[in-house]
């Protein structure tokens with residue numbers, strides 16, 4: 407499509423150019439709307455607003471398509487791994503041998519936290535949620551590397567590797583701190599995901615037994631979460647980056663946005679919901695009735711998506727992986743049975759069908775993480791580790807865009823019009 411849009415406002419017609427993406431998505435360019443008409447667009451929740459042009463990730467929610475840099479998510483899930491996919495997202499192409507080697511070496515060289523950061527961990531109360539620690543510690547890490555602020559462009563590959571590597575170390579340390587356990591330092595001989603499991607679960611003098619099937623399952627979870635175009639946290643990262651804040655500050659803001667239960671926090675909320683249903687002896691039907699009752703604000707967590715209106719391709723892969731992991735471990739989980747039952751009922755129920763609500767990535771991921779032994783309050787941290795390459799790629803795109811402007815939406819003001827100050831004595 408190469409057409410133009412026409413807008414009629416108060417008898418005046420404004421012609422608006424259209425922008426067509428490489429997958430033929432059409433955007434109406436309203437850049438000059440306010441200048442020419444004095445009006446703005448209003449789109450609460452941004453369901454119809456494209457905030458940027460981006461070459462990183464493509465989603466077709468109607469068809470259930472997700473591609474990173476043009477590669478289908480199912481093919482990457484089968485043939486790639488988290489680190490290779492992270493390189494692809496950040497640098498745009500699959501790495502050759504040398505590039506992958508260099509990227510891995512940079513990750514290993516940057517895996518240690520500055521020893522001074524140990525004291526920051528000490529200052530958190532034992533009740534601190536690991537997402538609060540993660541966000542604070544990512545921001546704190548920038549203060550140990552001042553050139554993140556001053557040489558953010560020329561040193562980008564180092565900063566990116568440092569962030570990706572250290573987020574994993576911070577996450578593991580926050581778990582150890584919450585459990586009152588001594589921290590376990592990373593081992594250079596281990597690959598990214600194995601090294602994370604080692605830091606989480608080894609004990610001084612006794613290494614955790616690294617099972618290949620669990621390493622692969624967690625690596626897959628990271629890969630499936632690695633990017634998802636302009637979701638809430640990625641938009642936050644881009645928003646902060648647009649003010650020219652540094653990479654660590656931008657990513658730290660992304661962690662905060664991810665934490666909420668409607669976004670990354672849904673994986674924790676799903677497990678809590680399944681546990682509650684299990685504890686109440688419900689087979690899921692009572693819970694679903696409550697969800698459909700509009701006088702409550704209950705939601706079937708792990709269901710629904712702003713963009714996917716047919717199926718979430720990540721959910722299909724994760725469900726299959728969930729069955730595989732449990733059978734490899736010779737484990738069964740009553741929560742998996744409840745999840746399957748809920749899905750079965752919901753997919754036939756008019757409430758969910760008419761609203762196009764399907765299981766999303768979070769519906770089954772928690773059951774895998776539980777089987778690995780990751781505590782519930784660390785689930786969203788796993789999402790953050792996985793999403794880091796996507797945030798870094800989006801940050802890079804903002805930084806390299808010569809036309810990038812500070813993000814600064816407008817509003818329609820609905821408050822009081824001008825009124826005079828009332829002295830205290832005269833207030834009722």
Ligand code: CMC
Nearest residue numbers: 667668669670672705706707708709710711712761766767
């Ligand atoms: N359970 C029950 N009803 C729902 C659900 C749900 N999970 N999701 C949406 N609805 C209903 C909602 O009540 C509304 O109904 P009505 O039209 O009668 O008022 C309708 O569906 C549209 O919902 P919405 O809130 O306008 O949709 P949205 O696009 O703003 O929200 C969502 C998308 C993902 C926040 C929402 O579906 C939700 O809250 N899901 C549960 C939380 C969840 O699983 N989040 C993880 C998303 S995937 C991982 C990620 O990318 O973060």
